[in-house]
Amino acid sequence: MRILLPPSEGKTAPSEGEPLDVSELAFPGLTKTRERLLDVLSRLTFPRALKYLDVGPGLLDEAQRNLTLRDAPAAPAHEIYTGVLYEHLGLGSLPGENVLIASALFGFLRPSDRIPAYRLSMGSTLPRIASLPALWRDPLRRAIPDEGLIVDMRSSSYTAAWKPKQATLVGVRAFVDGKTVSHMVKATRGDVARLLLSSPSTPETPEDVASLVRANGQSVELSGSGRSWSVDINL
Structure with a gap:
């Protein structure tokens, strides 16, 4: 089993530590695309860069981190990503060898990969790069193993960059009174990921x-067939 996590928009910038070394990140086949994006972000000028990154002036300080990503302190990805899902998951206290974290800047990361805090979402449109999902599609297809059971917690913009064709895919959804509530979905996905990673037996099937x-203790409905399944949790 592998668990695919989304990144978080909010990130905790480390105050100290060695800078990013792209060559040490998982999946060396993604290095060329990572380097290209780092170069593009380092050349964005402000305030115009806010439009490319699709953020408001209130996030100027976060966006300006992109100018110095190669020199900024780096830390393990599980310490950089914050937010509801990661708070409920508590990834730092769990085995992370079966976890991949999606990233608009790095493609996929292991929780232990050391990165700086950055600002870039998969929906951003950068100079000469109209679509980040399209940019990542071929490199991810070649680099990421497409096999076994995959529990996918990513949002639609990240699944557009890589969707397995051979693996058995299980999505996780959460509903409150039949409606999707974003905050609750993120919290529930974090809880489910923690449950799966803490289990003494590794799940092998959607069942x-x-x-x-x-x-x-959750109310669960399993739907799907073949290689595509969904675990629906009614809160």
Whole structure:
């Protein structure tokens, strides 16, 4: 089993530490695309850069970090990403070898990969790069193993960059009174990821995933067939 996590928009910038070394990140086949994006971000001028990054003036300080990403202190990805899902997951206290974190800047990361805090979402449109999902599609297809059971917690913009075709894919959704509530979905996905990573037995099928969540006291419906499934949790 592998778990695919989204990044978080909010990030905690480390105050000290060695800078980014792109050559040490997982999946060396992604290095060329990573380097290209780092170069593009380092050349963005402000305040025009805010339009490219699709953020408001209130996030100017975060966006300006992009200018010095190669020299800024780096830390393990599980310490950089914050937000509701990561608060509920508590990834730093769990084994991370079965976890991949999606990133508009780095493609996919291991939780232990050391990165700086940055500002870039998969929906951004950069100079000479009209679509980040399209830019990443071929490099990710070549680099990321497409096999086994994959529990996918990513949002639609990140699934557009890489969607497995051979693996058995399980999505996780959450509903409150039949409606999707973004905050609750993120919290629930963090709880489910923690449950799966903490389990003494590794899930091997969609039924295993649903059973573990159900055994944790949740109301669960499993739907799908073949290689595409969804675990729906009613809160």
